[in-house]
Amino acid sequence: MNFQGSQTLNQPLQRVWDALLDPAVLQQCVAGCDKFERTSDTEYVSSVKVSIGPVSARFASTMTLLEMTPPSACTLRFAGQGGVAGFGTGEAKVALSAVSATETRLDWTADAQVGGKIAQLGARLIDGTVRKMSEDFFQRFAALLATAPADAAPGETASVSPPTLPTPPQAVPDSVWVATLLVGAAVLLWWLA
Amino acid sequence: MSGLDFRTATRVADAVAWLREDPDAKLLAGGQTLLAAMRLRLAAPTLLIDLQALPELKGLREDAGQLWVGAMCTHAQVAASPLVRQRLPGLARLAAGIADQQVRNRGTLGGSIANADPAACWPAGVLALGGTVVTDRREITADDFFQGLFSTALEADEVLVGVRFPLAPRVHYLKFEQPASRFALTGVAVARTADGVRVALTGLGHGVCRWPEAEAALSRRFDAQALNGLVVDTAWASNDLHASAEYRAHLAGVLTRRAVQQHLISAP
Secondary structure, eight states: OEEEEEEEESSOHHHHHHHHTOHHHHHHHSTTEEEEEEOSSSEEEEEEEEEETTEEEEEEEEEEEEEEETTTEEEEEEEEEOGGGOEEEEEEEEEEEEEETTEEEEEEEEEEEEESHHHHHOOTTHHHHHHHHHHHHHHHHHHHHHHSOOOSOTTOOTTOOOTTSOOOSSOOOHHHHHHHHHHHHHHHHGGGO | OTTOEEEEOSSHHHHHHHHHHOTTEEEESSOTTHHHHHHTTSOOOSEEEEOTTOGGGOOEEEETTEEEEETTOBHHHHHHOHHHHHHOHHHHHHHHTSSOHHHHHHOBHHHHHHHTOTTOSHHHHHHHHTOEEEESSOEEEHHHHBOSTTOBSOOTTOOEEEEEEESSOEEEEEEEEOTTTOOEEEEEEEEEETTEEEEEEESSBSOOEEOHHHHHHHHHSOSGGGGTTOOOOGGGBOOOSSOOHHHHHHHHHHHHHHHHHHHHHHOO
16 A cells, blocks of 8 residues: 655744654654554654544554655664554655745655454545544644744754754654554454445 | 443433543443444543433424434434334435444444444434434534544543434435445435525545535536536545545545435435
């Protein structure tokens, strides 16, 4: 399954990139995320409780950074395990481009494979769920960036990070989260078809 | 399913209190979605609160020029009600067309709209008719109640009591069924109300919604030709193995025209 989306954010490119690499930011942007840990330079584990309609399940996910081209692109591999609900694996790419000094366009694509009970039971809700969850993520993300304004001038380079949010050197970009959630949601909802 | 508790509420206030006590509690109406999810281990509530014994949630009557349908009325009860068949026949037909007889005998109006499945039939009827959703603490217009995929204005501890429908409008609901589930691959409800025409679309994939362009055109001139040139935006529709977004959007236009024609044929 292929998913994709794009979003224009009213923030400079570097600031968006930094925020996307900040696990503290990401944890706040993902509803139900209660754990986000770095296990090595390029690997992370997380736990997210997803509730959609009648279905709720906890997803344990691992993410691996494959390629990073700061501040504009990265590729990641993810695997999510939702217990009896099923599992999903795949790869996601995210690309940032500056629309102007204060606007950034974010494009993401994800290629995912789903298995287990969800894959067995149907697909009619996946598309809608993917959209809902990615919209929800970006709403929170945009709101968080807006409430933590950067004191750096637009156009400043690499080392600028949001003042109120510590930025570790590397973290999992949101595309991973979105992709993981999408897969999780897909898995969860497939049974309803 | 270890640790599942089951309680029957005999007062609405009890159900609300139990919901507040246990964040993993679920209200059980007809169980046609929840029990299937539990059987598949896709939902594991710690407490089921049975709503069957609440008299406030039953009842189907005419009340001050409006139709009151209690949240626990089953689809079959609405379909068979002489009152609904006489005063709002389009709603009785909608209820009669949901799923199969077994589901209609157990599934409820309240359960359907509180779940807000994006392909369910009831949300289209409630939204097109401009119904009023009544809960234990407030009244919510249909336009405010439905908020997209499996999302409603209901709070976590809120209990849906019933829906009030205006009796003056006439409504026709048509759906193209997904043959296995009989959910709407796309469904359209067209209602003629005192304030103009209301068109509600279900099954597109992102939750029930209105089609403002069609409403405006039909409010000016109520015939199928008024819809010429109008198309549903494919961005409203989802792609899956059952149908493409283009197919769903196209179906919405076709069904809207047919619903308008049914209005014209059956008009007194």
